[in-house]
Amino acid sequence: MEITVENEELSLKKRRQFSLSENMVESQQQLLPTNLAVFSGRRTSPLCAFASSILFIYVCGIGFYLWSSNFACRLRNFGDPAPVSLSSLAFDIEQRDRYIIIKNYIKPAIHADEKNTMTFATAAIFTDLSHMPEICGKWQGPMSVSVYAPGSDFKTALRKIFNLRLANSCIHQNVSWHLYFDTEFSPSWHKIRSAEEEAELTTTTSGSYDVWIKGTFKSHGHLPFPANIGRNVAIQESKTRYVLVSDLHYYPSINIIPRFLELLKFQGPTGNRVYVLPVFKMAGYGKPPETKSELVQMTAEGNIVLPSGTLDCTQCNIFPHARKWLEVRSPDDTLSVYYVSREKEEFESWQPYYIATKDIPFFDEDQIKEGKFDRKLQLLELCLQHYEFHILDNAFLVQVQEVSETIKDVNILKSFIQHNNQAREKKVEDLLCRYGSDTGCSM
């Protein structure tokens, strides 16, 4: 049976209020009789008075403990009467703004050799995960993936992840998973259990939300995708020094990791710089190219088109001197820098994907994916910090056809865009204060 999200939210609130007040009544019942006994007891001797004051302090101590743990819990916004004992869990839970993130909820089976590899870091919703086997197969290294999964999407996402792990050894060995959701659409009313239990592989207790037959909880609730929180978490939780920050609709060419690490050996000290992977686009469906030779050939055949844009921006994948890039040919097994972009005007429309060190400026967590240009503020900050954009030759990303859900309600979409624009304007003002107005970066 489908109930609307609003109803669900209402009933949740009711449950929350109910369980809080229930808890208060309970603790009063526990404390009052004992206190009364202490106060009403006739004082027979100083020793007895001393003993009762000790008892009184003891009872107060317990009372304070109960109160403070409940308070800490309310601070965490779990609305859960039982405090979440974080220490007994094998994973980290963090709250950021109105989202809760479970970091490293499902860990990879093997520990990567951190010095000799790098991490593919991304944020996704569960419908994007069907790209994972292909991408992992091409990447052949550690991946750090944040999945936004509110309400019933949580369980669906976990099941999908476990299926992927069962079916694909690369994913099983190499992917660490972080899950996140809105505080008010927390999947578990009580403690968050292990991922296996939450996916209900080992228990049969029912979850708090109905699973939608069609579409996602996210789409039924018109919830925006806070991709930047997921990106930041995926980057922070990477175990390697270098990360490729990308999206799941972009398939990397093969052998990027060993060739990139080889390239670094010849690249003096790396100051503020990122290594950009040019983006090309599949004209239709089919197998994406894995090497530049294949890419060039497929372009000639019309199966690959020159970079252009995405659903959210028409020009953001256009990189400087793109046509020429196809003409420059070096052996497929080498990797070099094709062009260094220091031109600040280029970032007016360009939103490149790149390899960077883990300590790059954060993505702005106020920006939401559906509000468009959600990565722009981060790129602006890179520009303000004089980052160089080294465009790689022989390594690239191929944009495949997106099948992800889009928000069809025009008014909701408009409100998301407005949200991003307003939040961005405010941030740009902050940045102008910090860096001055004469920066040459397009704001």
Ligand SMILES: *[C@@H]1O[C@H](CO)[C@@H](O)[C@H](O)[C@H]1NC(C)=O
């Ligand atoms: C997992 O990553 C390692 C490198 O960390 C790679 O050598 C291995 O091939 C990957 N596993 C699979 C099954 O692809």
